[in-house]
Amino acid sequence: MxxxxxxxxxxxxxxxxxxxxxxxxxxxxxxxxxxxxxxxxxxxxxxxxxxxxxxxxxxxxxxxxxxxxxxxxxxxxxxxxxxxxxxxxxxxxxxxxxxxxxxxxxxxxxxxxxPIMLGFVRRFDTGHRAVRNAIASGAIGDLHQVIITSRDPGMAPASYIEVSGGIFRDMTIHDFDMARFILGEDVTEVSATGSRLVDPELMAKCADYDTVTVVLKTASGKQCIINNSRRAVYGYDQRVEALGSGGMAISENRPLNGMRLYSEQFTDQAAPLMNFFIERYADAFAAEISAFVDAVEKGAPPEVGFEDGRQALILAEAAMLSISEGRSVNTNEIG
Amino acid sequence: MxxxxxxxxxxxxxxxxxxxxxxxxxxxxxxxxxxxxxxxxxxxxxxxxxxxxxxxxxxxxxxxxxxxxxxxxxxxxxxxxxxxxxxxxxxxxxxxxxxxxxxxxxxxxxxxxxPIMLGFVRRFDTGHRAVRNAIASGAIGDLHQVIITSRDPGMAPASYIEVSGGIFRDMTIHDFDMARFILGEDVTEVSATGSRLVDPELMAKCADYDTVTVVLKTASGKQCIINNSRRAVYGYDQRVEALGSGGMAISENRPLNGMRLYSEQFTDQAAPLMNFFIERYADAFAAEISAFVDAVEKGAPPEVGFEDGRQALILAEAAMLSISEGRSVNTNEIG
Amino acid sequence: MxxxxxxxxxxxxxxxxxxxxxxxxxxxxxxxxxxxxxxxxxxxxxxxxxxxxxxxxxxxxxxxxxxxxxxxxxxxxxxxxxxxxxxxxxxxxxxxxxxxxxxxxxxxxxxxxxPIMLGFVRRFDTGHRAVRNAIASGAIGDLHQVIITSRDPGMAPASYIEVSGGIFRDMTIHDFDMARFILGEDVTEVSATGSRLVDPELMAKCADYDTVTVVLKTASGKQCIINNSRRAVYGYDQRVEALGSGGMAISENRPLNGMRLYSEQFTDQAAPLMNFFIERYADAFAAEISAFVDAVEKGAPPEVGFEDGRQALILAEAAMLSISEGRSVNTNEIG
Amino acid sequence: MxxxxxxxxxxxxxxxxxxxxxxxxxxxxxxxxxxxxxxxxxxxxxxxxxxxxxxxxxxxxxxxxxxxxxxxxxxxxxxxxxxxxxxxxxxxxxxxxxxxxxxxxxxxxxxxxxPIMLGFVRRFDTGHRAVRNAIASGAIGDLHQVIITSRDPGMAPASYIEVSGGIFRDMTIHDFDMARFILGEDVTEVSATGSRLVDPELMAKCADYDTVTVVLKTASGKQCIINNSRRAVYGYDQRVEALGSGGMAISENRPLNGMRLYSEQFTDQAAPLMNFFIERYADAFAAEISAFVDAVEKGAPPEVGFEDGRQALILAEAAMLSISEGRSVNTNEIG
CATH class of the missing domain: 3.40.50.720 (NAD(P)-binding Rossmann-like Domain)
Structure with missing residues (x-):
């Protein structure tokens, strides 16, 4: 033990x-x-x-x-x-x-x-991990394009937003790591776009954004599109899609329960999505502990380590620079 | 031509x-x-x-x-x-x-x-036909159990109901043929249950039913469950499910369009189902004409012939007898 | 505590x-x-x-x-x-x-x-329960027809089958209780059909069936169709569908993870279903404990009690009688 | 007539x-x-x-x-x-x-x-149009982010690629129009990323790309992400997703038929997608003719006109400039 x-x-x-x-x-x-x-x-x-x-x-x-x-x-x-x-x-x-x-x-x-392990819990989600396994096993051929959709169910409190370091560091940071996990290759170029649509006043006050798109590219040309919103009213939207030369793999959202409703106005209606990360990633948090225990027991480097945390932060800085200068940023320019 | x-x-x-x-x-x-x-x-x-x-x-x-x-x-x-x-x-x-x-x-x-061909158009639906092909190709192994869900979007006019010959002859008749198409084997036993729930007065007046379940069995023990309702408010419900020793094939419903809606209250909501048979089976009606043209051109017996029409009617009579006597009826007792 | x-x-x-x-x-x-x-x-x-x-x-x-x-x-x-x-x-x-x-x-x-509570765990599944809530809330109007699909991923060992009391008592018993839970009304008529398709020899030896269909009817005419198989190779198939005058509610299956795969041959392929009951109903088992604790704390009768266990057994006996005599059986004839 | x-x-x-x-x-x-x-x-x-x-x-x-x-x-x-x-x-x-x-x-x-009408047929697709109607009706609140996924099932012949004017003019042009249709507001900024992954040699020879991402932004900050690939082996991938302050609407893909297959290895597998545009947009092409007839009969400007064709081309030129200069391009810089 x-x-x-x-x-x-x-x-x-x-x-x-x-x-x-x-x-x-x-x-x-x-x-x-x-x-x-x-x-x-x-x-x-x-x-x-x-x-x-x-x-x-x-x-x-x-x-x-x-x-x-x-x-x-x-x-x-x-x-x-x-x-x-x-x-x-x-x-x-x-x-x-x-x-x-x-x-x-x-x-x-x-x-x-x-052993030092970083808590990028989404790597341990069975759906996201199955996407990565599909790539690793060759089930979808060579990877070409990744789409990570990651939207919070609602705005965090202003008190949190004000000290969070901005959306790229408080929210997209998870997606930057997911991108690296799925791409399996270093990102070389970062191009970001930001808007203030959910709470324009607060975002302007904090010089932050609530709706962003980041396009990452690797040396071999693989692309990863990350789209974030600080508020998706239908719940915590967490999807990962990978297109390859031989197919596609998508990790889909999880509704609160498996019931589908049909009426005179609609069919196949599902429940809202699990909300929020402690519910959505409950199994992944438990699997993360297992991975940590495994690493310590074996004295092996954990699957997600210190350098992964550093690399995600570099992508966040590159995204900020990209928005401020309206151009594609090479990751070599950072850090 | x-x-x-x-x-x-x-x-x-x-x-x-x-x-x-x-x-x-x-x-x-x-x-x-x-x-x-x-x-x-x-x-x-x-x-x-x-x-x-x-x-x-x-x-x-x-x-x-x-x-x-x-x-x-x-x-x-x-x-x-x-x-x-x-x-x-x-x-x-x-x-x-x-x-x-x-x-x-x-x-x-x-x-x-x-050539004499009977207009059992559902046999030409691409989804239902794919189920049959999955069986024929061995994709689901030996067939064990079939479920045919077939519900009209609303009651036909009373004037039609009164002369239609009853639900088994006006509505289930299509499902009896579909059962034979999917089972690929003669039905030997018929057990039916009927209720008056949609329009009890009209049904009682016509000695008819608006909600029925029929269980068919073949000599080898394959089962087929047909469930009908004269009114499904969400549209024309047309599903065929086949369970085999090696898998399952389901022909699913078709909504009016491919849009899915998400809101604070729900996710993944689809449009109502196509309504009614001319819309739902539009492609199948066209394919039926092709099958007829093929048969005439080749001088070959059409895929669905006179005897198929007669057999469906025998199952309808067996179902009526089953309800009236509260027992399983052998098809040999009819016709 | x-x-x-x-x-x-x-x-x-x-x-x-x-x-x-x-x-x-x-x-x-x-x-x-x-x-x-x-x-x-x-x-x-x-x-x-x-x-x-x-x-x-x-x-x-x-x-x-x-x-x-x-x-x-x-x-x-x-x-x-x-x-x-x-x-x-x-x-x-x-x-x-x-x-x-x-x-x-x-x-x-x-x-x-x-307080005496019976372990009919499926009542505590969030999906099945949502179906019942949809009925209770009026979301689908008056209930007309219920379809319970319940198939095990594989045959239990022969040693278990031989002493289990037969499929209606070892497997359908859960579905009889689910039928009562969803119907919300006493069952008066039972009509059953059984086949030996998965393992004909063992079934014949035990005078048992591996593929059964049971049709239940209440005094008001509501129908419930239960279909069971002792082996669905794609996993533990657990669905509950309820058709009402105002709509339909379906509790769908749960795959092992949320990944969907696309290839040259297919699209939207999901993982096999959770397999077996301890995995599929893990949340429900935990909720069952909560319900028991609630009942004891309040000194109130548990939501599912001794009489529910007795009634499910009565339906099992009625189903056996129905098969042996090839007729619809009134539950008054039993117990 | x-x-x-x-x-x-x-x-x-x-x-x-x-x-x-x-x-x-x-x-x-x-x-x-x-x-x-x-x-x-x-x-x-x-x-x-x-x-x-x-x-x-x-x-x-x-x-x-x-x-x-x-x-x-x-x-x-x-x-x-x-x-x-x-x-x-x-x-x-x-x-x-x-x-x-x-x-x-x-x-x-x-x-x-x-009347002059441009053949941007996708505007007449029932699913894509339902997304637009969901926005117009307020069903998803204020529009924030759009994702258009548009991938061809396979490379066009080299002879076509060589004279097509490049991916933005031969393929993305449809998506640029769809973006304008869904956004309902002029695009002011264009940022594009291109890769050569499907057929690197041909693409290099033509100074073209086979895998592109374009991010569009309007004056009010609405974002639209277009992702294209010249080859998706699973078929013609055509999706439109719109996130708003009050919900989300997605126009989903269409498989060849409605059959779902289950086996020991997988569940819920659908057929490949319709392939290619004449099949996928068959209904839309017919609806397009209706819209043209309507416009001529009424002497009214068609729903999609000459200027829509010109604007889509401006976005294509902006995308090309964005890639060549590695920066975000303002549409005012073009035309």
């Missing part, structure tokens, strides 16, 4: 703690949160220790590994401390909003063989 | 006349209808001769073959006359509502080599 | 034990199994007490309620003992294969106000 | 001629083709006059209107002649490959009130 402690038990951290507790080859070693009452509630419900500080976690002999689900600005520091303490890490994305900080972190942890 | 005359140009006959006129290997030789103005309108629109009587059609040297789309009680007489005149016939179903009359007709035309 | 002990920790009992342990308002009070090692394994993994006997469970002050997941022949006895001990019960179906035994059990527990 | 002559009876012209002949309010006034035998064949089959020259058609008092389906380089000349002769015109797209020539043509026909 791998004893994993969870740092940060907000909505996501709490869910991770429960998944660890339920995992057949892992156990929950304890929790910590700067907001004591949150940590207390989770520790009591799951019957585990509440640590008084992150340092105490890193120092504990009862902790084999840590999961970092604290607020974004603390990720890089905690990650560095965990590595210094010799604890394998599963860190929620992003590593940091600043590429400079990420690069500094990379320098500090360079050469470590301690 | 096969010169085909159409007898009876009501809604169905008119559609047949247009299909014949548009057919690459057939031409419309003329039309006749006891209601002169109907025949006149069609003859003028399509630029063909209006015959003064059915006899004139049969006597004409300009007519190679006839399509009978007159009222049901005239079918058997006209069919006999056509055969006597040596004209191949495509006759709308049913041959007659009375099995006795059909048997008499069979006796009179016994031994003829003149 | 409701402390629930689990009797019988085979495949289903173990799954129930895990669901109880993970439930926010329940805790696992311990387990018992006549096969000691099985109980030991589960007790160790979940960190709970292993009881030495069912009697010890019933006598324990640490047990608030019991879940019976032992072999079928022990259900009725254990249920009676639980009630005698004042423990609320969630009992896996069926209560017993013999209607006589069930009736005796009913007599012994008559008048008890202790 | 509107008497329409068809100029050019290759594959498309012949289909138009048949649709006109079958139209209830139009008749085929005759045909002309520079390749005499083609014209002769069609004229004989449909029983209409074969004209000896385009001039003879324009001079004829028996011709009310003309449909131009000749080779692209002749479109503008014939269109000008038709207008000079006072004949309403339905002209296949494009007007010309050269924007200069189109502008010259526009100058020559300026001020005419004679």
């Amino acid at each position: 791998l004893k994993i402690a969870v740092l940060g038990v907000g909505r996501i951290g709490k869910m991770h703690a429960e998944n660890i507790a339920a995992h057949p080859r892992a156990s929950l070693a304890g929790v910590f949160d700067v907001h004591g009452p949150s940590a207390k509630e989770v520790s009591q419900k799951l019957g585990v220790k509440q640590y008084e500080s992150a340092e105490a976690v890193f120092a504990s002999g009862d902790v084999d590994a840590v999961l970092i689900a604290t607020s974004t600005p603390t990720h890089a520091d905690l990650l560095e401390q965990a590595i210094a303490a010799g604890k394998p890490v599963l860190c929620e994305k992003p590593i940091d909003l600043s590429l400079e900080r990420v690069n500094a972190c990379a320098a500090r942890i360079a050469g470590t063989s301690i | 096969l010169k085909i005359a159409v007898l009876g140009v009501g809604r169905i006959g008119k559609m047949h006349a247009e299909n014949i006129a548009a057919h690459p290997r057939a031409s419309l030789a003329g039309v006749f209808d006891v209601h002169g103005p109907s025949a006149k309108e069609v003859s003028q629109k399509l630029g063909v001769k209006q015959y003064e009587s059915a006899e004139a059609v049969f006597a004409s040297g300009d007519v190679d073959a006839v399509l009978i789309a007159t009222s049901t009680p005239t079918h058997a007489d006209l069919l006999e006359q056509a055969i006597a005149a040596g004209k191949p016939v495509l006759c709308e179903k049913p041959i007659d509502l009375s099995l006795e009359r059909v048997n008499a007709c069979a006796a009179r035309i016994a031994g003829t080599s003149i | 409701l402390k629930i002990a689990v009797l019988g920790v085979g495949r289903i009992g173990k799954m129930h034990a895990e669901n109880i342990a993970a439930h926010p308002r329940a805790s696992l009070a311990g387990v018992f199994d006549v096969h000691g090692p099985s109980a030991k394994e589960v007790s160790q993994k979940l960190g709970v007490k292993q009881y030495e006997s069912a009697e010890a469970v019933f006598a324990s002050g640490d047990v608030d309620a019991v879940l019976i997941a032992t072999s079928t022949p022990t259900h009725a006895d254990l249920l009676e003992q639980a009630i005698a001990a004042g423990k609320p019960v969630l009992c896996e179906k069926p209560i017993d294969l013999s209607l006589e035994r069930v009736n005796a059990c009913a007599a012994r527990i008559a008048g008890t106000s202790i | 509107l008497k329409i002559a068809v100029l050019g009876v290759g594959r498309i012209g012949k289909m138009h001629a048949e649709n006109i002949a079958a139209h209830p309010r139009a008749s085929l006034a005759g045909v002309f083709d520079v390749h005499g035998p083609s014209a002769k064949e069609v004229s004989q089959k449909l029983g209409v006059k074969q004209y000896e020259s385009a001039e003879a058609v324009f001079a004829s008092g028996d011709v009310d209107a003309v449909l131009i389906a000749t080779s692209t380089p002749t479109h503008a000349d014939l269109l000008e002649q038709a207008i000079a002769a006072g004949k309403p015109v339905l002209c296949e797209k494009p007007i010309d490959l050269s924007l200069e020539r189109v502008n010259a043509c526009a100058a020559r026909i300026a001020g005419t009130s004679i």
Whole structure:
């Protein structure tokens, strides 16, 4: 049993703690949160220790590994401390909003063989993964074009938007990683378009966008189109489509239930989509823990690592530059 | 070019006349209808001769073959006359509502080599036919169970219901033929259940049913479930499902168009189903003409012949007997 | 927290034990199994007490309620003992294969106000339940016709088939309960058809069937068609369709993942269906525990009770009689 | 009856001629083709006059209107002649490959009130049109983002590619018009990406692309993503998706038939897509003739006119410029 402690038990951290507790080859070693009452509630419900500080976690002999689900600005520091303490890490994305900080972190942890895994949970979705497997197995031939549709069911609160680092860093970041996962090849060119249609005032205030399209291209010419909206009223829209020389694979959306309704006005009506990521990716979050446990047990590099987090951030910066200059940006220009 | 005359140009006959006129290997030789103005309108629109009587059609040297789309009680007489005149016939179903009359007709035309085709148009639907082909090709292994769902979008007028011969002869008759087409084996047992739910008063008055289930069984044990309703508000529901030892094939419904709608309340909503048979089976009606032209050109027995019409009627009688006696009926007990 | 002990920790009992342990308002009070090692394994993994006997469970002050997941022949006895001990019960179906035994059990527990819930898990499936809600809310008007398609992915072992009590009691029993759940009205007539197509030899040896169709009818004329096969190679086929005067609702199947594949030969191909009931009804099994906890907490009769188990068995007996006599059977003739 | 002559009876012209002949309010006034035998064949089959020259058609008092389906380089000349002769015109797209020539043509026909309709047939597809109607009716709120997926089933012959004017003018041109149809607002910015993946050699030789993505933006910020491939092995992929503030509408693909296949390896497999445009848009081509007849009868401007053809060409030129300069292009920079 791998004893994993969870740092940060907000909505996501709490869910991770429960998944660890339920995992057949892992156990929950304890929790910590700067907001004591949150940590207390989770520790009591799951019957585990509440640590008084992150340092105490890193120092504990009862902790084999840590999961970092604290607020974004603390990720890089905690990650560095965990590595210094010799604890394998599963860190929620992003590593940091600043590429400079990420690069500094990379320098500090360079050469470590301690497993570091990034929480790009969508890689563990059975549908998205089946698309990738279809490519890997040759079922759709050579890959030509990818379309990632990723739309939130509704705007995050203004307080979050204001500090999120912008749509490319708070939302598209997942799709940048998905693009890399599906393309299986480095992206060389980035071309982005942004609009303010859902909440023009807030977006203008934050110099941000709520409706964006990003076109990525690899050296061999493979294309990936990412389209995002901060609000799709029909639910959390999460689709991945891959066109190849021999066919196409699409990971479709998931409605709340399997019922279809027919009436005088319509047929085949389904329920709204699962809403939101904790529901939609519930199975993927559990599979992510398994992948982390596997990596630590084998001492192998996790399937999605630190460099994947850094590369996604580079694509986000390239997209921002592309919009501001109205041109295609080469990823070599960044980072 | 096969010169085909159409007898009876009501809604169905008119559609047949247009299909014949548009057919690459057939031409419309003329039309006749006891209601002169109907025949006149069609003859003028399509630029063909209006015959003064059915006899004139049969006597004409300009007519190679006839399509009978007159009222049901005239079918058997006209069919006999056509055969006597040596004209191949495509006759709308049913041959007659009375099995006795059909048997008499069979006796009179016994031994003829003149092609006689019955208008069981659903056999020519690309979806239903693909199900049959999936069985024939072995794609689903040995056939075990068939489900035919067949529901009208709304009640026919009371005036029609009162003389239709009952639901098994006016509506299920198509499904009995489809069952035979899909089963590919004689039906030996019939068990039927009827309810009066759509229009209880009219149904009671006519000693008829508006909601029925019929279970058919062949000698080898293959089962076919037919379910009918005289009113499905979402449109003309026409599905055929076949379960085999190696898989399943389903012919699905067709909505009016390919648009899917998503909103805050629902996802993936399609349009109502095509409504009614002339729209739903438009392609099949055209393919039926082709099959008739093929059969006449080759002098071969048509794919669906007189005996198919008689067998469907036997199943209808068996279903009626099953309901009245509350038991499974062997088809040997009929006809 | 409701402390629930689990009797019988085979495949289903173990799954129930895990669901109880993970439930926010329940805790696992311990387990018992006549096969000691099985109980030991589960007790160790979940960190709970292993009881030495069912009697010890019933006598324990640490047990608030019991879940019976032992072999079928022990259900009725254990249920009676639980009630005698004042423990609320969630009992896996069926209560017993013999209607006589069930009736005796009913007599012994008559008048008890202790909650007894039957494990007809499909009632808790979100799709099937949405169909029922669509009926209850009036979304499809008055109910006319129900079609329940329920096919196992493959034959159970011969050793199971030989003692299962026949397809109506081992498999259709779930569909009989689903029919009652969806119809919302007592069934008065039962008409069944059986074939031996999947494994004719074994079926003949057991005087059983592997492919059956049962048509149920209520006093008001509502119809329900159940079709079963002991082997659908494409997976566990579980569909419920309800036609009403105002529309239709269908609970569709669930494939293993959301990927669709396109190639030169086909389009829109989905994965095989979830296989088998523990996967397909995973959410429903968890919801079932919640419903039981709710009922016990409120002291209210569970949504699905002892009498539901008895009624399903009556329909199974009626179906057997219908096949053997080739006629429609009135449920008054049974029990 | 509107008497329409068809100029050019290759594959498309012949289909138009048949649709006109079958139209209830139009008749085929005759045909002309520079390749005499083609014209002769069609004229004989449909029983209409074969004209000896385009001039003879324009001079004829028996011709009310003309449909131009000749080779692209002749479109503008014939269109000008038709207008000079006072004949309403339905002209296949494009007007010309050269924007200069189109502008010259526009100058020559300026001020005419004679109906001129462009053959952007996809506007008449029931699914695509339903998407537009969903927007117009407010069913999906304010429009935010459009995705047009448009992929040919296979490469056109090299001989065609070499003179086609490039993918934006031979293929995307339809999608540019569809974008304008759906957006309902002028496009101001164009950003394009092109790859050579299907047939890199031929594409390089022609300085063309076989895999392209174009992102369009309107003044108000609405986005439209067009993705094209010259080869989708699963058939002719034609989808239109519109995201709005209140929902989403998608026009889905059409398989060859309605059959779904299930096996041990997969479920819900559909047939390949309709292949190619004459099959896929058969209904739309017929509806296009109706729209033309309507416009001429009412003397009203057709729904899709000369300027629509010119605007689509401007977008094609903008896309080419965008690729060559690796930047977003403002439509004001063109034409």
